[in-house]
Amino acid sequence: MFVRIVKLSFHEENIPAFLENFESVKEKIRSAPGNRFLELYQDKNNKSIFFTYSYWETEDDLENYRKSELFTSVWSFTKKLFNDKPEAWSVDKLASLE
Template sequence: MLKRMVKMTFQKDRIADFLAIFEDSKNLIRNFPGCQHLELLHLENQPEVMFTFSLWDSPEALEAYRHSDLFQNTWSKTKVLFAGKPEAWSMRVAAEV
């Protein structure tokens, strides 16, 4: 299982635009082959800083999504709303407690 975290900082006056994009696409992403989970988070007291957290069956499943029309369409609408460069991390569990 691959865990993916993407940090995005939005223009404050474009937050509602992003939330509408996310609302329109979240179920499509959740139902994309290999996606097990998707959620949207924001920093406390900084609503313009948001994170997507997703779980993928494998790196290949994530890459298939990243090369899909769904991603290309969603990302093209999203990236114009940014106030800063997005950051992304793909992680695996190193140890469980």
């Protein structure tokens, strides 16, 4: 399993549209084969910056999601709202304390 972190930066006036769309698709994203966890964060100091954290069983699962109709629909809507290029990282979790 690995973690996918995506940084998204929006024009301030587009934040409500992004949040509304995320609310409508989050369960579908979370239900994608191989997805084990999904969270959305908002930066405390810059309210225009968001991060998604998702856990995936395999890289193939993430790639299959990225090739899916769901991703195509979500991404085509979301990318119109950006004020900066998104950034993404795939990372292995080395430690987790709760």
